[in-house]
Amino acid sequence: MNNSFEYINIVLGGDDMLVDEIWDFKSINMGRELEISGEFIYESAKKTMSITGLNNQYEINIILYTGAVGIERLQKIYLCLVQQNPNDKYSVPKCLMGHNHLELEKEIEKYTIDKIPKNGKGLLGIFAEYYNNYRYANYIPKINGGDLRLLFISFLKKQNGKFNFDEPCSLSQFEVFKRFYINELGKIAGYFYGLIEHKARDINTYTYEIESSSNAARVFWSTRGRSLYEQMLIEQNAIKELLLYIYKNQRDSGVFRLLNHMESLEMDDMLINDYLADLFEEKVNDWLIDHVDDMYEEIGDIQKIKERKKLLSLFGDRSVCFDFEDLEDGENES
Numbered sequence: 001m002n003n004s005f006e007y008i009n010i011v012l013g014g015d016d017m018l019v020d021e022i023w024d025f026k027s028i029n030m031g032r033e034l035e036i037s038g039e040f041i042y043e044s045a046k047k048t049m050s051i052t053g054l055n056n057q058y059e060i061n062i063i064l065y066t067g068a069v070g071i072e073r074l075q076k077i078y079l080c081l082v083q084q085n086p087n088d089k090y091s092v093p094k095c096l097m098g099h100n101h102l103e104l105e106k107e108i109e110k111y112t113i114d115k116i117p118k119n120g121k122g123l124l125g126i127f128a129e130y131y132n133n134y135r136y137a138n139y140i141p142k143i144n145g146g147d148l149r150l151l152f153i154s155f156l157k158k159q160n161g162k163f164n165f166d167e168p169c170s171l172s173q174f175e176v177f178k179r180f181y182i183n184e185l186g187k188i189a190g191y192f193y194g195l196i197e198h199k200a201r202d203i204n205t206y207t208y209e210i211e212s213s214s215n216a217a218r219v220f221w222s223t224r225g226r227s228l229y230e231q232m233l234i235e236q237n238a239i240k241e242l243l244l245y246i247y248k249n250q251r252d253s254g255v256f257r258l259l260n261h262m263e264s265l266e267m268d269d270m271l272i273n274d275y276l277a278d279l280f281e282e283k284v285n286d287w288l289i290d291h292v293d294d295m296y297e298e299i300g301d302i303q304k305i306k307e308r309k310k311l312l313s314l315f316g317d318r319s320v321c322f323d324f325e326d327l328e329d330g331e332n333e334s
Contacts, residue, residue: 022085027205030077034196034207037077038216040070041189045182045219049232050281053174054165060152065135067185068101068127074192075104081199081207082111101128112195117187119158124188126155156181179229186219186228193220236280243276254322255315262311265295 044067051059079096080086086096095103101124105116116124129151137143153165159180163169197208210216222231252260267275271287278285296305314320 018085022087023205025086026081026203027200027207030080030196030205030207031209033073033077034193034220035210035214035216037070037073038189038210038214038219040066040073041185041219042070042215044070045185045228045232046282048178048182049236050283051178052171054149054152057148060148061134063181064127064130064148064152067123068131068135071124071127071185071188071192072099072101072104072131074189074196075101075108077207078108078111078192078195078199079104081196081203081205099128099131101125101131103128108195111199114191114195116191117184119184120188120191122155122158123184126151182229182232183227186223186231189219189228190223239280257322258311258314262308265292267291 044063047059047062047066051063054060076096079093083092086092093107095107102121105121105124130148134143134148134151137148156165156177157163159177163173163177193208200207210220212221218231218235219228226234246256246259250256250260268291271285275285275288278288299305299308
């Protein structure tokens with residue numbers, strides 16, 4: 001009798017643990033996966049914002065790789081949420097084990113009446129083609145690198161099928177296609193996030209909760225009021241507004257004290273806009289790096305260079321209080 005009782009307890013305890021483990025998997029593990037997905041999607045959009053053409057295979061690879069991985073992870077998160085036991089390899093759909101975005105979408109459609117946005121399946125097809133045939137294309141001698149460019153162009157032509165990407169074009173002309181890709185990426189990201197959030201609430205998990213200051217939040221939350229392209233633009237404009245404020249305001253408090261104290265290096269005014277263009281794209285211009293390196297050599301005095309670098313390290317250091325003396329004076333007065 002005692003043995004039977006212990007056996008029942010063990011079985012029930014095991015079942016309870018299994019239920020708890022499934023809940024943890026769907027709520028916590030998939031929640032972390034959601035943040036990772038958002039980061040990949042954000043990087044794809046960010047990289048697209050920085051390109052000026054389609055002649056660099058590395059750039060196209062990064063755009064399609066991060067976009068493909070981010071969207072695939074979203075699809076798999078949703079499918080894990082709708083499975084009774086997503087850890088049971090015998091019951092989960094085979095597409096969860098593969099990397100075919102279109103097959104994953106077919107499976108998703110079994111569980112929802114919501115429709116993927118226009119051009120969504122087209123972009124999923126591009127991602128599937130890239131991930132399965134171009135991800136490791138450099139290891140396959142017969143695959144031409146230009147094919148990857150044509151793959152990306154085949155999607156961009158949905159914006160304008162008559163546009164000739166082999167002819168020179170202005171940055172403003174190319175910007176239209178960058179905006180198109182980023183917005184379509186944002187639309188399907190929002191679509192899958194919506195499915196995930198709805199299902200998570202339905203089964204009482206917290207999968208949809210993400211860090212509010214993360215890039216994932218910018219992809220999934222900020223874009224509810226604006227497009228993903230507009231989100232990228234507001235980030236660039238925020239940096240520009242900050243630089244303009246620093247330039248226009250000769251303050252004597254906070255970090256301005258350090259700015260006023262230090263002498264600037266000589267720069268070529270004609271190149272400043274090029275330096276800024278790279279800065280807004282989160283790059284550092286090679287000429288700027290070489291120029292600063294040369295200027296340090298001209299200074300010559302090792303101690304002066306060391307002191308300058310130490311002062312420069314204070315910029316953007318959140319642990320530094322530039323108004324410490326003012327705080328002390330205020331305390332003494334009180």
